[in-house]
Each structure stands twice: as structure tokens, then as C-alpha cells.
Amino acid sequence: MSRYLRTWEFALAVLLVVEILVLGAINPTFYDPENLLYATLDFMHILFAALPLTLVIITAGIDISGVSVMGLASITLGLAWVAGINVFLAAGIALLVGALAGLFNGLLVAKTDVNPLVITLGTLFMFGGLAQGMPALLDFLGFKAYGSAGLAAYQYEGITGLPEAFIALTEGTLGIVPVPLLLVLAFALVLGVLLHRTRFGRYLYLIGDNPEAARYSGVPIVRALIYAYVLSALGAALAGVMLTSYMTSARADLGGDALLPIITAVVLGGADILGGSGTILGTLLAGAMLGYLRQGLLALGVTNDLIQVVVGAILIAAMATKQLAHAWGERRLKRRALAKRERR
Amino acid sequence: MRRWLSSREALVTGLLVLLILITGLINPNVLKFRSLVEVVNASLSLLLITLGEMFVILTRGIDVSVGSTAGLAAVVLGLSLNLGWPLSLAILAALATGLVAGALNAVGITLLRVPPIIMTLGTLGIYRGLMRILTGGSWIENLPQNIKALHLWHFLGVPFFVWGTLLVLALTAYLTWRARPARYFYAVGDNPEGAYFLGLPVRPTQFAAYTLAGLFAALAAVVFTSQIGFVSMNAAEGYELKAIAANVVGGVSLTGGVGTPLGAAVGALFMTAVHSMLIFLGVPGIWDNALAGVILLLVVYLDYHVRRTLEYRRRQARIQGEAAWEAEGGPS
Numbered sequence: 001m002s003r004y005l006r007t008w009e010f011a012l013a014v015l016l017v018v019e020i021l022v023l024g025a026i027n028p029t030f031y032d033p034e035n036l037l038y039a040t041l042d043f044m045h046i047l048f049a050a051l052p053l054t055l056v057i058i059t060a061g062i063d064i065s066g067v068s069v070m071g072l073a074s075i076t077l078g079l080a081w082v083a084g085i086n087v088f089l090a091a092g093i094a095l096l097v098g099a100l101a102g103l104f105n106g107l108l109v110a111k112t113d114v115n116p117l118v119i120t121l122g123t124l125f126m127f128g129g130l131a132q133g134m135p136a137l138l139d140f141l142g143f144k145a146y147g148s149a150g151l152a153a154y155q156y157e158g159i160t161g162l163p164e165a166f167i168a169l170t171e172g173t174l175g176i177v178p179v180p181l182l183l184v185l186a187f188a189l190v191l192g193v194l195l196h197r198t199r200f201g202r203y204l205y206l207i208g209d210n211p212e213a214a215r216y217s218g219v220p221i222v223r224a225l226i227y228a229y230v231l232s233a234l235g236a237a238l239a240g241v242m243l244t245s246y247m248t249s250a251r252a253d254l255g256g257d258a259l260l261p262i263i264t265a266v267v268l269g270g271a272d273i274l275g276g277s278g279t280i281l282g283t284l285l286a287g288a289m290l291g292y293l294r295q296g297l298l299a300l301g302v303t304n305d306l307i308q309v310v311v312g313a314i315l316i317a318a319m320a321t322k323q324l325a326h327a328w329g330e331r332r333l334k335r336r337a338l339a340k341r342e343r344r
Numbered sequence: 345m346r347r348w349l350s351s352r353e354a355l356v357t358g359l360l361v362l363l364i365l366i367t368g369l370i371n372p373n374v375l376k377f378r379s380l381v382e383v384v385n386a387s388l389s390l391l392l393i394t395l396g397e398m399f400v401i402l403t404r405g406i407d408v409s410v411g412s413t414a415g416l417a418a419v420v421l422g423l424s425l426n427l428g429w430p431l432s433l434a435i436l437a438a439l440a441t442g443l444v445a446g447a448l449n450a451v452g453i454t455l456l457r458v459p460p461i462i463m464t465l466g467t468l469g470i471y472r473g474l475m476r477i478l479t480g481g482s483w484i485e486n487l488p489q490n491i492k493a494l495h496l497w498h499f500l501g502v503p504f505f506v507w508g509t510l511l512v513l514a515l516t517a518y519l520t521w522r523a524r525p526a527r528y529f530y531a532v533g534d535n536p537e538g539a540y541f542l543g544l545p546v547r548p549t550q551f552a553a554y555t556l557a558g559l560f561a562a563l564a565a566v567v568f569t570s571q572i573g574f575v576s577m578n579a580a581e582g583y584e585l586k587a588i589a590a591n592v593v594g595g596v597s598l599t600g601g602v603g604t605p606l607g608a609a610v611g612a613l614f615m616t617a618v619h620s621m622l623i624f625l626g627v628p629g630i631w632d633n634a635l636a637g638v639i640l641l642l643v644v645y646l647d648y649h650v651r652r653t654l655e656y657r658r659r660q661a662r663i664q665g666e667a668a669w670e671a672e673g674g675p676s
Contacts, residue, residue, distance in 0.1 A: 062461070108641070108645070112644075112645065112648045113648065114644045114645070114648055115598045115599070117406070117461075117588075117598065118588075118589075118592050118598060118640070118644055119641065119644070121585055121588060121589060121637075121640065122589070122637045122638075122640040122641035122644070123637060123641070124585065124637065125585070125589070125633045125634065125636045125637030125640065126633075126634055126637030126638055126641065127637075128633050128634075128637075129630070129631060129632065129633035129634025129635065129636070129637060130634050132630045132633065132634075133628075133630045133631050133634055136628060136630060260465060260468065260469045263462075263465055264465070264466075267462055273459050273461060273462060274459065303477070303481075305472075305473040305474075305476040305477050305481065306473060306477060307473075308469045308470070308472060308473035309469065309470045309473035309474060309477070311469055312465075312466040312467060312468070312469035312470035312473070313466065313470060315462060315465065315466040315469075316452055316456075316458055316462070316463060316466035316467070319456075319458040319459065319462045319463070319466075320452065320456035320457070320458050323456065323457040323458060324456065324457065327457060
């Protein structure tokens with residue numbers, strides 16, 4: 001039992017509860033369970049993208065192209081719908097495009113020795129630019145590429161007028177639990193089983209911890225890495241689709257400012273940026289903590305800019321505490337070992 | 345001579361010349377002296393940020409906060425000018441802001457041991473947030489004429505800022521080539537443990553790298569504030585990513601210890617020239633980012649291919665050499 005109490009995830013869970021208690025004490029409307037559940041809608045896209053990114057970071061990689069994939073998926077959905085395709089089929093196409101984007105990332109990362117940061121930086125620009133340029137390109141080629149209001153309106157408000165059935169996707173509830181939250185939890189469950197209960201999951205940890213050992217023990221590194229990057233991009237595409245439904249419009253720049261909170265959630269969740277450690281539960285809890293913090297502060301009238309400062313400071317403080325605690329623990333271990341030797 | 349020709353600097357310079365010549369075939373206006381100067385002029389702020397970022401990357405680090413640092417420095421410059429401070433004092437305040445912002449990153453990374461990407465990702469948000477808090481979210485306009493006049497100074501038909509940046513570039517190039525402390529950046533990045541055991545000041549060198557990145561970002565802030573004439577809240581947003589891309593294109597390796605200021609500068613020039621050439625070709629600006637991404641990926645992929653081929657040849661030569669040696673009787 002005490003083994004569980006000492007984990008980082010338990011500390012995060014305690015922090016999450018304390019945070020909600022404190023924010024609720026200042027602002028009692030925060031306590032309303034329905035309110036708490038609905039607040040998740042505002043940060044579900046962070047969770048959708050951060051959960052599978054955990055897998056990538058465990059392999060000592062990184063994927064910063066996710067925010068572009070969100071926009072790409074959103075605009076793909078919108079354009080496919082404008083072209084006359086059923087909106088849910090269009091969402092499927094958007095997810096497929098997301099998976100293909102992940103395949104592109106994964107192939108480049110797995111088949112070359114180029115730093116994943118450089119590759120996903122390149123694809124961040126590429127996918128983002130593609131998302132921005134696609135409507136204009138289709139227009140240039142003579143296709144109808146935006147809503148009835150014309151190109152100017154598109155640039156201002158995105159593709160609007162999506163069917164009610166699709167908008168209802170993020171408005172629906174099961175009991176009092178919003179459907180998107182259930183989807184996030186289901187996604188987390190699938191990823192959790194994949195990471196913590198399958199051989200594939202073990203491979204990811206080994207690749208991150210010791211790539212040489214992974215290679216010599218016959219781990220299918222290329223395939224495992226490709227799956228990790230595909231899942232990461234798929235999560236981002238899912239985030240883009242859900243956000244499109246929530247915002248009721250398809251835009252190329254959707255989720256553009258989500259990069260910082262996404263990576264913060266994963267790192268705060270306990271994943272080591274140098275690879276080899278991290279859990280799905282940790283990312284889920286850290287993401288929820290950050291999301292509620294943001295909600296609570298906004299409700300208190302704190303501006304978005306100050307929240308950005310606070311989130312940045314939390315990220316640094318959490319990391320610094322962890323690193324210093326680690327260094328301190330190492331030193332204590334060494335000292336103990338020395339003392340033992342002297343006693344002999 | 346052959347070594348110089350096969351260097352990344354030469355490759356990217358060649359690509360740059362090719363790019364300009366091809367654009368020139370379609371739109372001869374590009375090849376006019378004034379257009380070329382304008383292309384260089386447009387690349388100055390990215391070039392300066394890229395140079396600062398280079399020091400960090402040389403030490404095997406990464407700094408994604410330089411864009412926000414430049415934005416913050418620009419806000420300090422604008423606010424102090426509008427308070428009526430003399431130009432020189434306002435510029436000094438901006439440079440000090442960059443220096444402090446960089447030093448703060450350095451403290452987190454070298455003393456608190458926060459991994460560079462996490463530390464600078466945190467300050468990316470913090471500096472951008474601070475910048476908006478300082479101004480209340482509105483743009484800084486109505487800057488006094490003296491700052492705008494700076495970029496109008498010309499010498500031999502070339503803006504003063506171009507000369508200034510060239511001077512800074514020449515200085516960094518000379519120092520990293522000749523000065524002993526500047527060589528530490530390479531040693532620390534190539535092999536941190538080795539550098540430590542040699543008695544080199546590893547942590548002070550890393551500290552200096554992040555501080556320099558902040559200072560160069562502030563220099564860039566002075567340049568673009570003068571050129572644009574106002575400070576928007578999105579000033580220099582995304583420059584951190586472009587600076588990293590420019591470094592990689594210019595041959596500064598993210599694994600540390602490899603790269604030159606000249607390469608970084610050519611990389612930055614290349615990244616901006618692509619945008620400028622698209623304008624000359626009449627391609628809509630929304631394609632800038634997509635093309636920048638494609639170029640970055642293309643360059644690193646080509647580089648990977650060349651390296652792998654060279655490595656393969658070296659191995660083949662070694663195997664053949666060993667075979668010949670064994671045929672002659674092997675070890676005696």
C-alpha cells in the first residue's frame with residue numbers, strides 16, 4: 001500500500017484534490033459537480049494530445065507537430081464536409097489524415113538518426129502551412145473550399161454551419177458526464193493498457209532507457225517508434241475533431257497555443273524528457289490539474305497572460321524540485337555507502 | 345580547399361545562390377543590388393537570434409524562449425522610449441532585459457538542473473505573458489522618430505543595421521575560431537564529461553551560452569523595432585523555431601559541438617530568402633511555413649544520406665584494407 005502512496009501519481013492526485021478544494025473555497029460555484037465535469041470540455045484537447053505524446057516522450061523522443069495536426073485535422077474535416085461528404089465520414093477522413101501525418105513523422109524518426117525535435121519542428125511548419133494553404137489551393141484549383149460566406153469570411157471565422165448532429169457530439173452527456181470526457185477516459189484506458197500491459201509498451205520503455213540494449217535484444221525499434229508517433233498524431237487529430245465540434249467551426253489555426261500546456265502536462269505527469277519513464281495516469285492527472293487551475297484562475301478574474309506565466313513557473317518549479325530531490329537522494333545514497341564502508 | 349567545398353556552409357550558400365538565380369530568371373528585379381540588400385535587411389533579426397541560439401546548440405542545449413525574450417526586450421525598448429528616455433539608455437535597457445532573461449534560463453538549467461527544453465518552454469510562456477502584462481495587451485505605437493531613424497542610416501547604399509550585423513557576425517566568427525574561451529562551447533557540447541575531466545568550466549560555459557542567446561535576442565529586438573516602427577504583442581513569435589531551423593539548415597548540429605557562426609548566418613539568410621523569393625514570384629504568403637518545413641526536412645534528410653554514404657564507404661575501405669593486410673601475411 002505504501003508503495004502506491006509514495007508514487008508521483010499519488011502526489012498528483014493529492015495536489016489535484018487540494019487544488020479543487022482551494023479554488024472552491026475561494027469561489028464556491030466551483031464545487032458544483034456538474035460545473036467540474038463540464039469544465040473538462042475546455043481542456044479535453046490538451047488531454048487528447050498529451051496522453052499519446054507520453055508514449056513518444058517515453059522513447060526519448062518528442063513530437064511538437066501535434067498542434068499543427070490539430071489544425072490540419074480540423075480543416076480537413078471542414079473541407080471534406082463542404083465537398084459534400086457526410087460530416088462523420090469527414091471526421092473519419094480527418095483522423096486518417098492525422099494518422100498519416102504521424103506515419104510521416106514516425107518513418108523519418110525511426111529510419112534516420114535525425115533528432116526528433118528537428119523532424120517534428122519541420123513537420124510543425126509543414127502540416128501547419130498545409131492546413132493554412134489548403135483552402136486557398138482548392139479555391140485556386142476551382143473547387144469550392146469554404147462556406148457560403150466566401151473566402152474573406154472563411155479567413156475570419158473558419159468553416160461554419162456544420163450539422164447539428166456533429167455539434168451535439170460535444171454537447172451530449174451520459175447521466176451528468178459529458179461525452180468528450182468519457183472519450184478521453186476511454187482513450188486513456190486504451191493507451192494505459194497498451195503502455196503498461198503489453199509487450200509493445202515494454203519496448204517503448206526499453207527504447208527510451210537504453211536504445212543499444214533494445215537493438216541488441218531484437219526489439220522491433222522501427223515499428224514500435226512508428227506506432228508511437230502515429231498514436232501521438234492520432235490523438236492530436238482527435239483533439240482537432242473534438243475541438244471543431246466544440247467551437248462549431250473548422251479552422252486551420254485551431255489549438256495553436258496548446259503546445260506549452262500539452263508538453264507541460266506530460267512532463268508534470270512524471271515522464272522524463274530524456275526517456276524511459278512516464279505513465280498515462282500521471283499525464284491524465286497532471287493535465288486535469290493544469291486544466292482546472294486555468295479554469296479556476298479564469299473564474300477568479302486572472303487574465304490569460306498571467307495564467308501563462310503561472311503555468312510556465314509551475315512547469316519549471318516542478319522540474320527543478322524533481323531534479324534537486326533526485327540529486328539530493330543520490331548524494332545521500334553515496335554518503336550512506338561511504339559510512340558503511342568506513343564502519344567496516 | 346576540397347574540405348571547404350564539401351562543407352554545409354558551401355552547400356547552403358550554393359543553394360541560396362541557385363534559389364536567387366532561378367527566381368531571377370522569372371523576375372529579373374531580384375538581381376538588382378537594391379533588392380538583394382533588401383533581402384539581407386529583412387533577414388537581420390532572424391540572423392541575430394540564430395547566432396545567439398547557435399551558442400546554446402553548440403553546448404548540446406536548446407533554447408525555445410528566444411522569440412519571447414526578443415518580444416519582451418522590444419516591449420521594454422518601446423515602453424522606455426515612450427517614457428521619454430534617451431535612445432541609448434532605452435537600447436541599453438532592452439539589452440539588459442535580454443541579458444537577464446537569458447541568465448534566468450541559465451540559472452534554471454545549470455544550477456537547478458532543469459532540462460533545457462523544459463526550462464525554456466516554461467520561460468517561453470513566462471516572457472510572452474510578462475510582455476502582455478507590461479503593456480496591458482495593447483500594441484506599443486507612436487514610438488519617437490529617433491528609433492525609426494536608426495534603420496534609415498545608410499553607408500555605401502547599405503543600411504547601417506546590415507553593417508552592424510556583419511560586424512557582429514565577423515566578431516563572433518573570429519572569436520569562435522581563435523579565442524580559447526569561445527572554443528569551450530565546442531568542447532562542452534562535443535563531450536561534456538570529457539570537458540569536465542579536462543578541467544574546463546562546463547557549467548559557466550553553458551551559463552554563458554544561454555545568456556548570450558538572450559543578449560542576441562535583445563539585439564534582434566532593437567533591429568526589428570526600428571524597422572517596423574511599433575511593437576505588436578506577437579512580435580518575434582515563432583522566431584525560436586525558425587532560429588533552430590536556420591541553425592540546423594546552416595549545419596549547426598543539435599547533438600552539440602558542430603557548427604560555425606557563418607553557417608548559422610547563411611542558414612538564417614536562406615530561411616528568409618525563401619520567403620522573399622516567394623514574394624518576388626507572387627506566391628501567396630500563406631505557403632511560407634509549409635515551404636520552410638519542407639526545406640528543413642529536405643536539408644536534414646540529404647545530410648543524413650550523405651553522412652550514411654560516407655560512413656559506408658569508410659567501412660568498405662577499412663574492410664578492404666584489412667583484407668589486403670591479411671593477404672600479406674597478417675599479424676607477424
